[in-house]
Amino acid sequence: xxxxxxxxxxxxxxxxALARVMIESAPASTPDIAALTGEDGRFVVGTVxxxxxxxxxxxxxxxxxxxxxxxxxxxxxxDVRLRRDG
Numbered sequence: 865x866x867x868x869x870x871x872x873x874x875x876x877x878x879x880x881a882l883a884r885v886m887i888e889s890a891p892a893s894t895p896d897i898a899a900l901t902g903e904d905g906r907f908v909v910g911t912v913x914x915x916x917x918x919x920x921x922x923x924x925x926x927x928x929x930x931x932x933x934x935x936x937x938x939x940x941x942x943d944v945r946l947r948r949d950g
Contacts, residue, residue, distance in 0.1 A: 867935050870908040871942035872901075873921055879905025880946055883923035888930065891915025911935055925949055 873883040885907045886898040892912045899907040901923075911917065917933045919942070926946040933942055 866911050866913055867937060868908055868910055868939045869917065869919070869933055869935065869942065870906070870939065871944060872905045873907065873923065873944045873946060874905055875923070875926060875946045876948060879903070880923050880926065881905065883907070883921050883926075883946070885909060885919055885921050885944075887911075887917055888920040889916075889918040891917070919944065921946065 873880045881903045883901040894912050897909050899909045901907045914935050919931045921929045921944050927949045931944050
C-alpha cells in the first residue's frame with residue numbers, strides 16, 4: 865500500500881473549505897492527483913511512493929501556496945497555511 869499525504873488547510877480565520885490541493889511534482893510520473901478540502905479544511909491525496917512532493921493549494925480569496933513534503937514508507941500529515949490574496 866502506498867503512503868498517503870493528509871493534512872489541513874488553514875487561513876487567518878480558521879479551516880478553509882473547498883481548497884484545491886494538487887501534486888505539482890513527485891518523485892515519479894503521476895496522474896493528475898488532486899483533492900478538495902472538506903468543511904474542516906482536511907484533505908487526503910495518494911502518492912506514487914516515497915520521495916519529495918510539492919503540493920500546490922488554491923482557494924478563492926487566498927494567494928496560492930506551495931508546500932514541500934518528504935514522504936517515507938509511512939503516511940505523512942501536513943498543515944498548509946494560506947494568506948489572503950491582495
